[in-house]
Amino acid sequence: MMKWIIVFVAAVLAVFLGVRLAMRRDDSAQGSALRTNRMVRCAMIAAVYVVLCLALQPFSYGAVQVRLAEALCLLPVFGPEYIVGVTLGCLLANALGSTVIDVVFGTLATLLACLVTYALRNVRVKGLALPASLPPVLFNALIVGWEISVFFSDTPATLPVTLFNMLTVGIGEVISCCILGVLLVRLIETNRELKKLFVEPVKHPAA
Template identity: 40%
Template sequence: MKKTTYLVQGALIAAIYVVLAFVFAPISYGPMQIRIAEILTVLPYLTPAAIPGVFVGCLIANLYSDAGMLDVIFGSLATLIAAILTYYMPKRWLAPLPPVLVNVVIIPLVLYFALELPYWLSVAGVLVGQIIACYGLGYPLLLVLDRYKLLQK
């Protein structure tokens, strides 16, 4: 992939992530969150440019989180780890799994330590929200993009 294409794709993905997080801000943060921007976390399956794209987008979006620097650091790292794992998924239907699992492990801890929110309530809220965003919305997006070869590894 050419460097320019890589940079442009990554920047666009980051920008779209930030816009989606802000437009849907009331449901993007907190213990019962459905971060619509997480639909983009399936994109590393199709293009490596999505790895820095979703990471930077998440980092910027987390600057506005009530969980503060813990979310900026650990929430963004969770997205980076999930994006890398998604890139290496062997089957398309597995692409949404890393963002679900990584976020359900890390984000409830961030919410617990930063906002003193009940841990298990946060686990349940993040799990449901990630399943909705990644499998309910992200997987259909992945199918469409893959079918029409709109992004390529």
């Protein structure tokens, strides 16, 4: 029962934040369409994140995991609405497939990672969003690795145990974010149709 209460409250808060983000003041018809598009993208990414985690549940939870949905953590390079979408998706996936503890710490790690990834959105290495892929690796390794050691380990949370869990979580994040996430961003940036779907058109100032 408590799990579903948390899911409901979190969903309401996330929807509120998403609406506030999407409803940036812009009274033009184009602005109205952009607000709608942001809300749709936010909901779509949250849903995709949850489906990927639950469909690939054996790989999505635990100390040794490759959560493929984490590749979506790179999407904030295309807009702040993806911060809400990915964080909401992570929260719901953890609530449905893990524990309340993971809802708190796992979602916190994803939120912090998405915020820093957004800050690094324009940084590229040989055209690739490699710097933006590092925050999810670091935050999840540190926070989720520590969480597993303290709350889910059968042995005391010694420094070697904690470092081992951080390493295993970090390796999974490298696969999901530094490889798959970077490739996803590159694919979107180089494919005209995907770019129309994921990226807002740049507004040019009136002459």
